[in-house]
Amino acid sequence: MRWPGGMNTIPQSMCSEPCRRGERKKVRSGRPCCWQCEACEGYQVQADEFTCKDCLFGWRPTANHTTCEQVPIVKLEWHSAWAAVPVFIAIVGIIATLLIIVTFVRFNDTPIVRASGRELSYLLLSGIFFCYTVTFMMIGAPSPALCFFQRLFLGMGMCISYAALLTKTNRIYRIFEQGKQSVAAPRFISPSSQLVIAFSLIAMQLLGVAVWFIVIPPHTTVDYGEHRSWPPEKARAVLTCDVSDLSLMCSLGYSILLMVTCTVYAIKSRGVPENFNEAKPIGFTMYTTCIIWLAFIPIFFGTSKSPDKLYIQTTTLTISMSLSATVALGMLFFPKVYIILLHPEQNVQKRKRSFKAVVTAATMSQKLSQKASERPNGQAKTELCENTEINTSPVKKTTYINYSNHTS
Known part of the structure; x- marks a missing residue:
């Protein structure tokens, strides 16, 4: 039999070819033997x-x-580039913190360490240390034990740091506000009182974490939020601690509240001369820290739908906490360590001045600086000296206080 076109093979007498694996037959209407x-x-x-x-x-x-x-289950690996950067920053920060602690302990009785408020300084350094160690808890392989410590220290490091800074700034503000009205020092400015205030603020964070542990015990979970990603070959589940974004922000929310309150007191104390206290370094620390966390919030929540959510959010959170700790170290402790180690001749006891004299000088310099541009050269300085001499004239009962112990 001859076929058109010179074909020698018999044509297949079927309407459709068999479907391959992974394909279904869609039958054509009215033609049950034909399909697509x-x-x-x-x-x-x-x-x-x-x-x-x-x-x-x-x-x-x-x-x-x-x-x-x-779907394969993944977690953030130590060798990942997302983990390498925060781990490096944390290691450097931990080493720097330990060196500062050793330096402060070694020179514990020197004037510059005593003037900085040793008790609150050590408390602040411990909070900075915890801020760095959180990085390792966030990157480590999730387990119930790790999730417990992750919840505990996630906001604890920041809480300890800002509780100590808030206590310091509040103390400075109260001292100079009280000094404008009375020669008597305000209440609760002794080292023991400051520690009680700071630990009371920290206790609120511990109470919130304890309630969190009771309501939702720490455990791991597998997040399949990305299991419908495209293409299907890239779908994966994430092994993580059961901490939602809302729970995370609640844990950090109290620390952020302390940070904002400390910033407010730093702004109120900005007019106090830097020779008398740490108000200005604390102020610069808080302004920079606020900028860091204002940048953190949109990055953290803006990537909640990203396929790399685990990596971006973990890296952003750990780097933000490490940068906040680094700013505090750089602003508040590096200058002191520099003087202690390289310029010991400056690490000497400041001369004693009456509490009223210190506050009067601070108040007058603040007032006269506002009018300095309107006066002839030297007039503002002369008036400051005259007012200081008048207000610091001897009286029958004058309480002399080493200002470094009250304005640190």
Whole structure:
């Protein structure tokens, strides 16, 4: 038999070719022996020759869409670039913090260490140390024990740091406000009182964490939020501690409140001369810290739908905490360590001045600086000296206090 076109083979007497694996037959209307082959797409696999079905939650199709396989579970690895940067910053910060602690302990009785408020300084350094160590807890392989410490120290480092700074700034503000009205020193400015205030603020954070532990015990969870990502071959689940974004912000919220309050007191104390206290370095520390956390919030929540959410959010959080700790170290402790180690001749006891004289000089310099531009050269300085001499004239009962012990 001859066929048109010179063909020697017999044509196939069928309407449609057989479908390949992973494809279903879509029958043509009115022609039951004819069909179109359609590939099973997305997260579907071939159930039979006519239908496709979705894979179960947490599963994805194989490359040929014939069977389903479990979505691989991943976690942030130590060798990842997302982990390397925060870990490096944390290690450098921990080493610097330990060196400063050793220096302060070694020169514990020197004037510059005593004037800085040793008790609150050590408390602040411990908070900075915890801020750096949180990095390792956030990157480590999740387990119930690690999740416990992650919850505990996530906001604790910041809480300790800003509780100490808030106590310091509040103390400075109260001292100079009280000095404008009376020669008597304000209440609760002794080292023991300052520690009680700081630990009271820290206790609020511990109470909140304890309630969190009771309501939701720490445990791990597998987050399948990305298991429908495209293409299916890249779908993955994330092994993580059961800490939602809302819980995270609640844990950090109290520390942020302390930070904002400390910034407010730093602004109120900005007019106090820097020779008398640490108000200005604390102020610069808080302004910079606020900028860091204002940048953190949009980055953290803006990437909640990203496929790399785990990496971006963890890296952003750990770097923000490490940068906040680094700013505090650089502004408040590095200058002191520099003097202690390289310029010991400056580490001497300041001369004693009456409490009223110190505050009067601070008040007068603040007032006269506002009018200095309107007066002839030297007039403002002369008036300052005259007022200081008048207000510091001897009286029958004068309480002399080493200002470094009250304005640190």
